[in-house]
Amino acid sequence: MTAHLAWRLAFVVAAVLLVGGPSLKARGNAVAVRIDISGGRLAAPVAVTDEPLLKLSSVYAGTFLGPVINAIDPSWDRYQVTLVSEARTFAPELALTGVRRPYLLLYAMNPQTGEGFIYLPARGEHGYRGNVNLIIRDGHDGRWHQAFPAWAELLNAHIPRR
Secondary structure (H helix, E strand, C coil): CCHHHHHHHHHHHHHHHHHHHHHHHHHHCCEEEEEEEEECCCCCCEEECCHHHHHCCCCCCCCCEEEEECCCCCCCCEEEEEEEEEEECCCCCCCEEEEEEEEEEEEEECCCCCCEEEECCCCCCCCHHHHHHHCCCCCCCCCEEEECHHHHHHHHCCCCCC
16 A cells, blocks of 8 residues: 555545534433333323433433343233433534434333333334434344343333232
């Protein structure tokens, strides 16, 4: 490789990082700002902004998501839960940008134990395309998972029990 070609390649890489870097960084630094819950036994949709729940609802960290399981009881109520994330700027103070992105999941709660379960939409299902535009979770889409217990406990406070 000639010195001239090496400099051109270095310039192109630097330009890509300079232009694309902030948006990639901001996307990875997004924070949950609201959780919308609908369906199941709810009479009307609920918007949740409880700080402890939001801190556990980072789409990128996945702290709400536990291990994959085979199935859940089909008689349990199912709720559509949308984790609404807002990107932060690349600036040192990481201010919110106003750009909000939804991440959709289904949630079911064992009415006897309060244990929560999460389903991530599969390819072709409602919400899949938007979810994978935020983060790809190979092997997790189209499957049920245990919900992280602390997250489920906080979310359950907004869902009617039988």
